[in-house]
Amino acid sequence: MKKVLINFAHPARSHSKINSALRAAVQDIKGVTINDLYAQYPDFMIDTEREQVLCETHDVIIFQHPLYWYxxxxxxxxxxxxxxxxxxxxxxxxxxxEGKIFLQALSGGGDADTYQREGLNRFTIEELTSPMQATANLCCLRWLPPFTVLGAHRGLPHAEIEAHAEDYRRVVLALKNSTLDLDIAGKFPFVNSDLNAIIKGHN
Ligand SMILES: Cc1cc2nc3c(=O)[nH]c(=O)nc-3n(C[C@H](O)[C@H](O)[C@H](O)COP(=O)(O)O)c2cc1C
Incomplete structure (x- = not known):
């Protein structure tokens, strides 16, 4: 079983709908550690040694956060x-x-069609997350395309948020159980583009 570290970052947690639901869906999974960065470091005084030990003792590192200024x-x-x-x-x-799996799990206010060359935001999520991909590459991490929930500004219905939360749970469980096909996942724009195509068996 792989150990999963979720570095969770939401500066306004009490207002969060999407990230709170996603977090709630995975927090009871054995072998998953949620490291709430804003709760841990309200003054931004990050304990480098603590964070490095957390990374060293986990096999999968997830950064979960809302999109802020792209x-x-x-x-x-x-x-x-x-x-x-x-x-x-x-x-x-x-x-x-080296060899650890890296995943970004992000939510955004804009809808998917705004993250196109011709759309309001001009750039795709793939382009905007490329610095993370480059960082993962330099650090010899196994990068996965981001778990993405878009459209928060239109006020996603509760059922839609819950469906994303259930998908997030499937992804985290599959990473923990090594049932997520990393090669196939890498061919999609988002890790949650088509979960049935990338997760082997049932989760
Ligand atoms: C300071 C700030 C910057 C934001 N920047 C973006 C952005 O660049 N793109 C976007 O789609 N949404 C942006 N948003 C909207 C948030 O991403 C959105 O409200 C959040 O993902 C919803 O998730 P939550 O329910 O967990 O808070 C921004 C919100 C704030 C407060």
Whole structure:
């Protein structure tokens, strides 16, 4: 069984519908650690050693967050700046993350059609998440396309949010049980584009 670390970052947790539902759907799974970065570090004083040990003791690293200005909330950037040290995460001797699986789980206010070249936001989610992909690549992580929930601004119905939460649970369980086909998943724009195509057996 793989151990799954979820680095959760939402600056306004009490207003969250999507990320709260996603988190609630996975928090009881044995072997899943939820590391709430804003709760842990309200003053942004990130404990680098604690975070590195958490990464070292897990096989799958997920960053779960709402999209903020086409990127992550600020604490994830701070986390990356401090935790991903040369000689630990990258560089000739920096192999601490090698072979671990990396997934970004994000929600956005804009609908899918706004994240197209001709759409309001001009860039695709794939393009906007490319710095994360590049980081994963440099750190020898096994990158997966992001788990993506879009359309928050139109007020997603409760049932739709719950369906996404159930999909998130399936993905996390499949990562834990090694029943998610990483090669096939990599061919889709989002890890949750077609779960039946990428998860072997039933979860
Ligand atoms: C400061 C700020 C920046 C945001 N930037 C974006 C953005 O760039 N793209 C987008 O689609 N939504 C953006 N949003 C909307 C949030 O992503 C959206 O409200 C959130 O994903 C909904 O998830 P939640 O219910 O867990 O809060 C932004 C919201 C805030 C408060």
């Amino acid at each position: 990127s992550t909330p600020a604490i994830i950037k701070e986390w990356m700046d401090l935790v991903l040290e040369h000689g630990w995460a990258y560089g000739t001797t920096g192999k601490a993350l």
